[in-house]
Amino acid sequence: MTKDWKTRTQLVHEGSRRSQYGEMAEAIFLTQGFVYPSAEAAEARFLKAGEDEFIYARYGNPTTRMFEERIAALEGTEDAFATASGMAAVSGALMSVVRAGDQVVSSRALFGSCLYVLEEVLGKFGVHVTFVDGADLNQWRAAVTPGTKAVFFESMSNPTLELVDIRAVSEIAHAAGAIVICDNVFATPIFSRAVEQGADVVVYSSTKHIDGQGRALGGVVCGSREFVRKTLEPYMKHTGGSMSPFTAWLHLNGLATLDLRCRAMADTALQVARALEAHPKVTRVIYPGLPGHPQHTLAMAQMGSGGTLVTFEVKGGKEAAFRFLDALEIAKISNNLGDARTIATHPATTTHQRLPQNQKDALGITPGLIRLSLGLEDAGDLIADLTGALSAA
Numbered sequence: 549m550t551k552d553w554k555t556r557t558q559l560v561h562e563g564s565r566r567s568q569y570g571e572m573a574e575a576i577f578l579t580q581g582f583v584y585p586s587a588e589a590a591e592a593r594f595l596k597a598g599e600d601e602f603i604y605a606r607y608g609n610p611t612t613r614m615f616e617e618r619i620a621a622l623e624g625t626e627d628a629f630a631t632a633s634g635m636a637a638v639s640g641a642l643m644s645v646v647r648a649g650d651q652v653v654s655s656r657a658l659f660g661s662c663l664y665v666l667e668e669v670l671g672k673f674g675v676h677v678t679f680v681d682g683a684d685l686n687q688w689r690a691a692v693t694p695g696t697k698a699v700f701f702e703s704m705s706n707p708t709l710e711l712v713d714i715r716a717v718s719e720i721a722h723a724a725g726a727i728v729i730c731d732n733v734f735a736t737p738i739f740s741r742a743v744e745q746g747a748d749v750v751v752y753s754s755t756k757h758i759d760g761q762g763r764a765l766g767g768v769v770c771g772s773r774e775f776v777r778k779t780l781e782p783y784m785k786h787t788g789g790s791m792s793p794f795t796a797w798l799h800l801n802g803l804a805t806l807d808l809r810c811r812a813m814a815d816t817a818l819q820v821a822r823a824l825e826a827h828p829k830v831t832r833v834i835y836p837g838l839p840g841h842p843q844h845t846l847a848m849a850q851m852g853s854g855g856t857l858v859t860f861e862v863k864g865g866k867e868a869a870f871r872f873l874d875a876l877e878i879a880k881i882s883n884n885l886g887d888a889r890t891i892a893t894h895p896a897t898t899t900h901q902r903l904p905q906n907q908k909d910a911l912g913i914t915p916g917l918i919r920l921s922l923g924l925e926d927a928g929d930l931i932a933d934l935t936g937a938l939s940a941a
């Protein structure tokens with residue numbers, strides 16, 4: 549559609565397709581397949597499907613296509629492919645690119661399932677994966693060689709919110725001829741400028757901020773038309789990780805309010821970070837939006853925001869952290885993020901429970917650490933809930 553639309557206009561209208569009924573809201577095409585007017589038409593469509601022509605929902609569907617076009621416009625890529633979950637997006641982006649004998653360089657601080665795909669799945673098929681400390685450019689320089697096929701990182705790590713310098717790492721990767729795949733979930737598509745900063749492929753779990761209400765698993769891979777349709781799509785459509793039309797409909801509606809929600813959550817995150825910093829029961833606050841954060845300048849240049857999550861450490865270790873969690877009234881104990889409801893997570897005993905102690909230590913996952921995903925509640929109510937629970941800790 550039009551290239552001049554600003555983000556909020558794109559998020560409401562981009563990619564809309566209306567049937568002959570002229571429905572206002574996006575239709576859910578809950579259909580596995582499509583009927584051809586003639587045998588000749590079927591043959592022609594299998595030879596080359598046009599813009600508004602579909603063959604099978606695993607290959608594409610009008611509702612899913614609306615979601616793909618809307619998110620591609622937002623991210624600033626030529627195209628996108630919607631997937632059944634964030635992990636289908638991550639594994640598809642990686643698996644469609646590599647072959648046995650290739651080398652991949654990745655940051656070490658990864659979502660557990662991303663680590664499994666890189667270590668176990670790629671490893672099993674003969675791909676060599678080198679892990680580096682994502683914030684240390686010298687380690688990237690040393691690990692990326694002319695034989696490197698792809699570079700992978702989460703632009704903001706979980707749970708300690710460490711940033712990878714997308715521009716600098718992309719320059720290192722491109723000089724070696726490697727493709728840059730960026731998992732941008734924590735940065736959100738609203739604060740992302742990853743493509744402008746050099747990433748070739750940007751991956752989201754749309755389960756998080758895009759859904760925004762904790763309803764459905766989904767994911768999306770954004771990139772050039774060449775990459776999405778020639779490299780990724782054949783892999784995805786034949787291996788089966790496509791998004792369901794119902795999820796696409798939910799996540800399309802999530803996109804309409806995404807800008808408003810992410811900005812409101814980030815405003816609250818900054819207020820909460822400041823309140824926690826001032827609290828005597830808190831020993832450390834990690835929020836890249838705070839001027840004292842070691843990567844504050846990078847966060848502002850890369851995202852223009854500190855994001856929607858705040859991580860902090862409660863004085864008194866695991867016992868105090870559990871007392872804090874159990875005393876919360878508004879914030880929920882869970883492990884999703886980007887939800888309208890504020891969510892508090894204790895990484896050491898949940899999301900990162902299985903990591904060996906030395907890796908927990910290396911990633912800064914201490915017994916008192918809490919990760920907060922700020923929701924859409926009133927910031928004052930949330931601060932009262934959090935500080936009240938801290939007193940109980």
Ligand SMILES: *Cc1c(COP(=O)(O)O)cnc(C)c1O
Binds near residue numbers: 635659662706756
């Ligand atoms: C949640 C998440 C994923 C996986 O997404 P699912 O939708 O749960 O499959 C991948 N990467 C990051 C950074 C995530 O937070």
